[in-house]
Amino acid sequence: MEQAGRTTGDSAVRASGATYLGATDAQAVEALAGGGLLILPTETVYGLAADAGDAKAVAAIFEAKGRPRFNPLIAHVADATEAEAIALLDDRARELAEAFWPGPLTIVAPVRDRHRVCDLARAGLDSVAVRVPGHARARAIIAAFGRPVVAPSANRSGRPSPTTFEDAVEETGFAAADAVDGGPCAVGVESTVVSILNGQVSLLRPGSVTREDIEDLIGPLDQGGDGHRSPGRLTLHYAPDSPVRVNVTAPRNGELLLGFGPDVGDPRWNLSPTGDLREAAANLFRLFREADREKPAGIAVAPIPSKGLGEAINDRLKRAAGYVG
Known part of the structure; x- marks a missing residue:
């Protein structure tokens, strides 16, 4: 059975026509389990999600977005226990996780399980970027799916990230097996990215968890850091068509x-x-x-x-x- 403005099966989401009602949680899990892409709400921006361990599905994200494959993706998990299953978190990482998860903080740490987050999703790196999203419905879908999902912003590469359901469907609905309407995004900019590698803690991408928030908790951040381990660092990014x-x-x-x-x-x-x-x-x-x-x-x-x-x-x-x- 089809909802108004919504196709089922292997067809892509249609942005035109009648009002699109969006997927139920069960339909969202079905789309991910079938190797499809899913427009997924988070508290930061809408993401284009796929099974993080399915290289074919991850490749479809890169293709849909026109995203360079050297740009790693963030693995989204339901809780900190799931994060520890894929990443080696030290005491400082755990302290940050306890303070800011669920929420808009991504931690880059050494990868523990290379199969649950495939090589393509990690851009071939020995690290993995992981977070627990603050959007309750996103966590529920990920928990029901039972595996990490990668979910870069649901825009074509370089364009402004979508913060409403309608904008997400307009941008990449052509490639999605289904889409979840989670309302407007509360934060509106992508997550803060912090790397904790080789004894150093570095801010790779600023976000709503601020530099001051982090330093108040674990002390001064190190200068520099390996920027290539974080998404969202291209010179021209988040850009509208107008200059x-x-x-x-x-x-x-x-x-x-x-x-x-x-x-x-x-x-x-x-x-x-x-x-x-x-x-x-x-x-x-x-x-x-x-x-x-x-x-x-x-x-x-x-x-x-x-x-x-x-x-x-x-x-x-x-x-x-x-x-x-």
Whole structure:
């Protein structure tokens, strides 16, 4: 039986037609078990998920996204016990896991089980990136599936990550066997990535678990780190079709300004009228997409403070702009 706007079996999800109702948890597990791709909600962004141990399914993710295969994927598990089954976590990793899981923190650690997270998913590395998502429905589906899933953002590579069900289906629904509607994403930017390797703890990608949060718990972070072990570090990434400029106080002719703070630009296009960084993070990719639909000459973004969550927002903005201010 088909839901409105939804096909079953081996057909891809259709973004057009009647209102799409989304999959039940049982249908989601069935899609994963059959080697298919699944649009999966998390608290950060929507992911395009597959069995982490199924190289053919993982290859389909890379193909659907147009993602470079040297870019590793994050394994999502239902709880910390499952994380320890695939990764060698030391005492500091366990301390971080206890404080921030379930939630938007990814830990890169030596791989324990190379079969449950295949070589392609790890980009051939001897490490694995793992997290326990904060979205309760995502955890329930992963737990019912019984194996880790990789779930990079459900966008075509380089584009803004989808933070609504509709945007996720529009982006990669053509490749998905099914899709789960988990509502708007609460966080809106991808997880923080921390590597704990060879005695060093390094921040590879900022996120809503901030540098200060981590250092308050385990002390100062080491400088550097192996950036190639983390996703989301391409020079041009998270980019809309329109060119992006950052730290803009006066937009150019034809540019659409994304403001931040009170009385900055059009309220419709303000990341947070009150200057709240969490609201700005949650709105960033959605407003990128909505602004792009206006087909402006460019998208200009007002200055965002760099402290706390602002570090993650500015990281995404610089990559969306290709490091061109």
